Structure formats: structure tokens, C-alpha cells
Amino acid sequence: MRRTVLLLSAILLASFGISYANPHFAQEKPGTAEQKITPEDAAKKNPVPATPEGLAEARKLYGYNCAMCHGKMGDGKGDLAADMKLDLRDWRDANTLEKVTDGELFWIISNGKGKMPGEGDRTKERLRWNFVNLVRSFAKKDAGDKPKTESP
Numbered sequence: 001m002r003r004t005v006l007l008l009s010a011i012l013l014a015s016f017g018i019s020y021a022n023p024h025f026a027q028e029k030p031g032t033a034e035q036k037i038t039p040e041d042a043a044k045k046n047p048v049p050a051t052p053e054g055l056a057e058a059r060k061l062y063g064y065n066c067a068m069c070h071g072k073m074g075d076g077k078g079d080l081a082a083d084m085k086l087d088l089r090d091w092r093d094a095n096t097l098e099k100v101t102d103g104e105l106f107w108i109i110s111n112g113k114g115k116m117p118g119e120g121d122r123t124k125e126r127l128r129w130n131f132v133n134l135v136r137s138f139a140k141k142d143a144g145d146k147p148k149t150e151s152p
């Protein structure tokens, strides 16, 4: 009797574990499951215009969630990136993300990619689009800082 109970609970545990783990895994780690960006995702237009308020809100969270890898100025030289030996792109160079669409950036920020964890539903969609605006702004700011050579 005792054995049957043990066996039964073992089976129950195992099946519960499997049914629970599978969909959970798919939801929790979409980046590592090698999901691909669909053309529709890549073509998505940023519905959130870049405003000083939106950028400030994103910058604050960026300091907690992103800067340790991507660096405070978006140069890709955060402490964690160095520890993990990640070779991150330098967003201050306008050429870096020139060919990447807003939709692609949004998808990567949401779902993660490779060693990068995605934000998922942890942050609101509007804020994730503001992350896209912020990531773009690193290059714009840099370009604006350069002295204009063609000025009279």
C-alpha cells in the first residue's frame, strides 16, 4: 500500500513537472529557444515618439537593467559585459544600428537574444519602445557633439 502511494505521487509529480515546465520554459526563455524575428516584427513602426520625458524614464531603468552590459553611454563596455566577456556593439557610432529596424530592436529588447535576457512583460510595451528611442539617442547625441566642419 505504502509503495503504491509513493509510486503514485512520484508519477503525479513527474507528470505535473513536465506539463508545468514545458510551456513555462517556452515563455520564460524565448531568446534561448532560438526564436526568430518575423518580417512582421521587423517591420513594426515605433508608435512612441521620442520625448524628453519618455527618454528620461527609459534612461532611469536603463541604469538598472541594461547599463551593466551596454554601458552608461551605450558604448557596450559595462562591467558585466566585461565579466561575461561579451563583445557588445558600440551604439554611439551611428553606423552600428543603421540597418537595424526599430521593430528588430523592440523585439530583441522584449525577447532577448543570445546572452541577453529579454524584458518580456516586466516592462510595459510603451517603455520598451522608449528603450528603442533611448538606444537610438546614444548615436544622435554623439553626432550632435561633433564640431560642424562646414560652418562658415
Ligand code: HEC
Residues within 6 Å of the ligand: 062, 065, 066, 067, 068, 069, 070, 080, 081, 086, 088, 089, 105, 106, 108, 109, 113, 114, 115, 116, 117, 119, 131, 135
Ligand atoms: C547580460 C548582458 C545584457 C543585458 C543586461 C542587456 N543586454 Fe542587450 N544585448 C546583450 C547582448 C550580448 C546582445 C547581442 C546579442 C546578439 O547579437 O547575439 C545585446 C543586444 C541588444 C540589442 C540589439 C542591438 C545590438 O547592439 O546587438 C538591443 C537594442 C539591446 N541589447 C538593448 C538592451 C536593453 C534596452 C537592455 C535593458 C533593458 C539590455 N539590452 C540589457 C547583452 C545584454
